[in-house]
Amino acid sequence: MSKENKNFFADQDIQIILGTLLRVGVIASMAVVFTGGVVYLFLNHSEVVDYSKFDAGRSGFSSLEAIFKGLKTMNGGAIIQFGVLLLIFTPIARVVFSIFSFLIERDYLYVVIGLFVLCIILISLSNKLAG
Amino acid sequence: MFGDSIFAAMSVLLFTIIVLLGAFLAGLLGSLTGLGGGVIIIPLLTLVLGVDLHYAIGASIISVIATSSGSAAAYVKEGITNIRIGMFLEVATTISAIIGAIITVFIDPSYIAITFGLILLFSAVMMVRKKIDRSDNDTSGKLAVFFKLNGTYPTANGVQKYAVHHVLGGFVMMFLAGIISGLLGIGSGALKVIAMDNIMRMPFKVSTTTSNFMMGVTAAASAIVYLHRGQIDPGIAMPVSLGVMLGATVGSKILVRTKTDKLKVIFAVVVTFLAFQMIYNGLTGRL
Numbered sequence: 001m002s003k004e005n006k007n008f009f010a011d012q013d014i015q016i017i018l019g020t021l022l023r024v025g026v027i028a029s030m031a032v033v034f035t036g037g038v039v040y041l042f043l044n045h046s047e048v049v050d051y052s053k054f055d056a057g058r059s060g061f062s063s064l065e066a067i068f069k070g071l072k073t074m075n076g077g078a079i080i081q082f083g084v085l086l087l088i089f090t091p092i093a094r095v096v097f098s099i100f101s102f103l104i105e106r107d108y109l110y111v112v113i114g115l116f117v118l119c120i121i122l123i124s125l126s127n128k129l130a131g
Numbered sequence: 132m133f134g135d136s137i138f139a140a141m142s143v144l145l146f147t148i149i150v151l152l153g154a155f156l157a158g159l160l161g162s163l164t165g166l167g168g169g170v171i172i173i174p175l176l177t178l179v180l181g182v183d184l185h186y187a188i189g190a191s192i193i194s195v196i197a198t199s200s201g202s203a204a205a206y207v208k209e210g211i212t213n214i215r216i217g218m219f220l221e222v223a224t225t226i227s228a229i230i231g232a233i234i235t236v237f238i239d240p241s242y243i244a245i246t247f248g249l250i251l252l253f254s255a256v257m258m259v260r261k262k263i264d265r266s267d268n269d270t271s272g273k274l275a276v277f278f279k280l281n282g283t284y285p286t287a288n289g290v291q292k293y294a295v296h297h298v299l300g301g302f303v304m305m306f307l308a309g310i311i312s313g314l315l316g317i318g319s320g321a322l323k324v325i326a327m328d329n330i331m332r333m334p335f336k337v338s339t340t341t342s343n344f345m346m347g348v349t350a351a352a353s354a355i356v357y358l359h360r361g362q363i364d365p366g367i368a369m370p371v372s373l374g375v376m377l378g379a380t381v382g383s384k385i386l387v388r389t390k391t392d393k394l395k396v397i398f399a400v401v402v403t404f405l406a407f408q409m410i411y412n413g414l415t416g417r418l
Contacts, residue, residue: 015207015214022204022347026197030376037147037369045144049366054185056361063359080365081358084193087372088354090200091347098218109278113218117348120225124355 014101025090032083040076150370158378164398168194168375169317174405184240188316189362192354194375195318199346206340213282217344224309224349231313232353244413251406254321255399266293266334274298301331313353318346
């Protein structure tokens, strides 16, 4: 059996797991956003909205700490933002998984490339770039 | 502005329902025409509902992550997506998407609106233009071999091999696509297609699915910057992401048994109209 064949089968398994990971991530995050939306609408439905001017501090849920704090009080907006976070982390989890799969395949070049992409995203997560 | 008058007295409930319906339509048409939901949702929020462009961009990027991850899940299982090409080009798109997301607040909203309009026009042209598949299995460059980018994909006639060309050119084009994505909160699929189909000369099926596969990570990179900046508001992100996702799901179900040629032409006209609206509002400083 040639090396190419072996890789092909390994790739197929990886692709099926990757696909499942993405699907579960999207469904879970959308379910959380929906739940948060129900809570948010139930409590705030009659408020008047005004999004005509951008105000950075308006929602109050613009950091991980603030979102988790809001979750404890079952704030609808915080639950929605938590769902948004899950959604953002879905493709990032995909990158992490890909790195492991390249490691199993001993494709070290792509382990390095994957780690590089992950580092870029982690720098973005460090909350120094928003300006 | 016309939008401001109805917007002034709108309740959360009414706003949510309108955005939900609009986002559903955006997701449906976006998936049927392959253009994505962002190009409609941003004009809807800004031009019709008077939402600030920064909020619209934040909400749109969330819908990009949702739809691209959702459809990538289906494609990746079929074995068409080239994961190595995706990962390799993500180096370019994640860096540039973050750069785009950082500079977007320092640029006058008028210029962003005009840029958005121009990208809309370009996307409309790309959508109706006849595509020519230029993929082959000729010898590719050294870079493509070194990065193991050449691949295979399943077709009706068995597994087909293809070679990837002009890796550096494709990488640079992807960098540009990433900046536009981060700047405007869209997937910028039209630019990615240029990079993959025309420059790297990948087969259609592979380029479409791989570009879609990359879009999620690219959008996530800039979404984090938007989130920290407060551009992602739960009250807008909720109806936008749910609506676009529902629309895209329904769209992908009916796509297999619908001829989209006519729809694409109609949609191109609508998008062109929206493009001129965005440019006009940008020029007159209304956004």
